[in-house]
Amino acid sequence: MKTVALIVAAGSGLRAGEGLPKQYRSLGARAVLSHSVERLSAHPDVDEVRVVINPAHRDFYDTAIADVEPIGDPVDGADTRQGSVLAGLEAIGEADIVLIHDAARPFIGKDVVDRLIAALAGNGGAVPALPVVDSLRRGNGTISDEVSRVDLHRVQTPQAFRFAPLLAAxxxxxxxxxxxxxxxRAAGLAVALVAGDEGLFKLTHAQDFERAERLMGNRGFRTGFGYDVHRFAAGESVCLCGINVPHSRSLAGHSDADVGLHALTDALLGAIGAGDIGDHFPPGDPEWKGAASGRFLRHAADLVTASGGSIENVDVTLICEAPRIGPHRQAMRERVAEILRLPVDRVSVKATTTEKLGFTGRREGIAAQAVAAIRR
Structure with a gap:
């Protein structure tokens, strides 16, 4: 099943103030659009992300997504939202599921996307919605008739659909x-309601940005811890924190046995309560035979992003008598930073020995500990 997220960002969005279209305004030191792109790209069921833009805003767009995972080329939009969505659908060409999202809703949670995709099992479409809880009245200056709240909902995005029927519609x-x-619905498709999220509000006016900045500032920290061990086996090098280090032996394992990245992967998963590395990459699965552990770490980082978090810093300690880590430590930091898309100064790699005590002291293997802090 190919799932594509189509982000609509072709509007002028000037009611929010400050001159720039709202999708390119700064939120938490990054463009609003980049938050939407990053969260949808990180969802494990989303295969591709495309953005529909006003071609006159191409410079704004390029700046906004410079620091996020590469995505497909932007699509030139139209004068109306409807025309822009159609242009995006035509550009996608083929897919099974499409998620259509407004760029001005930056706080997309993984759970909402999960519910939308699940609802398509028996429907042509699904939308996230929240029941109306405030009293409703008609009026123009003074109150007139009451409006019943029964069965009324506030509809949000992303909205999910079977691709081919929506394109035809x-x-x-x-x-x-x-x-x-x-x-x-006008085309006869059944559209399901799923639970939305109060945090998935749309940035329209200046006060919406103030609310969003408060939410960004009030995010809490969470910490995860990871530990891993691999024994030595015959070989000529070991892979540690993504770097191949010459040695008289190798490490035994189903994947590349990178003990440092395995510990760090578990630390990230632990910080968001997402189990451990074995839950996501079973050691007996032939798909992961000899796999580079950087794939495991990137998966964990994507889950952090999809859960609404961002990685603040990571710290890995390698425990061994040999090989010497010092000459390779900076390369390890740079490789981990590359995988996690972090500045190098947020990545620490250290090494220590156990003073020749225990299995590492007897040179039977290497252990690693890791700590990861995320802001969520």
């Missing part, structure tokens, strides 16, 4: 629609 839609669920 858009191609034949009457002009003026502002919501993809409306177009889908």
């Amino acid at each position: 858009h191609r034949h839609a009457a002009p003026g629609a502002t919501d993809d669920a409306e177009i889908a």
